[in-house]
Amino acid sequence: MxxxxxxxxxxVYDSNYLLYLPDGYEFKGKPWPLVxxxxxxxxxxxxxxxxxxxxxPMLVEAGKKFQFILLCPQCPExxxxxxxxxxxxxxxxxxxxxxxxxxxxxxxxxMGGNGTWSLAIEYPERFAAIAPxxxxxxxxxxxxxxxxxxxxxxGEKDDLVPIKEDADMVNALKQCGxxxxxxxxxxxxxxxxxxxxxxxxxxxWLLSHxxxxxxxxx
Numbered sequence: 589m590x591x592x593x594x595x596x597x598x599x600v601y602d603s604n605y606l607l608y609l610p611d612g613y614e615f616k617g618k619p620w621p622l623v624x625x626x627x628x629x630x631x632x633x634x635x636x637x638x639x640x641x642x643x644x645p646m647l648v649e650a651g652k653k654f655q656f657i658l659l660c661p662q663c664p665e666x667x668x669x670x671x672x673x674x675x676x677x678x679x680x681x682x683x684x685x686x687x688x689x690x691x692x693x694x695x696x697x698x699m700g701g702n703g704t705w706s707l708a709i710e711y712p713e714r715f716a717a718i719a720p721x722x723x724x725x726x727x728x729x730x731x732x733x734x735x736x737x738x739x740x741x742x743g744e745k746d747d748l749v750p751i752k753e754d755a756d757m758v759n760a761l762k763q764c765g766x767x768x769x770x771x772x773x774x775x776x777x778x779x780x781x782x783x784x785x786x787x788x789x790x791x792x793w794l795l796s797h798x799x800x801x802x803x804x805x806x
Contacts, residue, residue: 626696
């Protein structure tokens, strides 16, 4: 017997996030660039301090100064990054803080790298550049990013997310004419984000791009 069921279901997300404002934010009226960082699966839950274990929030905790707003949401336990939730949070931050909407960037590691690919593919018009690390995605969909600069990082010896996962994304994006860089760390396993996020060139590269520039080139 074939039957059909249809019902609208409302989902409420209750999640913490970290927000770091750059030095001088209070005294300068200019809009500031924003980087959204998506953590990996091990930092999910309600302990917001877990988000500081890796990546940019760990560097800030250690005293690193960035010249951008850093937004670090925390994914609830036992689920994966949800694109609608992330966009709603970004909209909320835009409404409360002086954000340069032409200079919003997205990066993440492992599960957060997967989320970076997914979110940018669904909303390519929102981000000036992205940087997925130790991640995987859907090569059939990646052409949505042909006008978004992408820098991908992966460890050669990654045994949790094989390097082929990111390589397939990079190759598919190249075939679309995308602007993509691929950095492979020789002898490094899944934790390629340690070297990637400690590389100041990554942040310089992100901040060198703007959506305004991208629109002029179309």
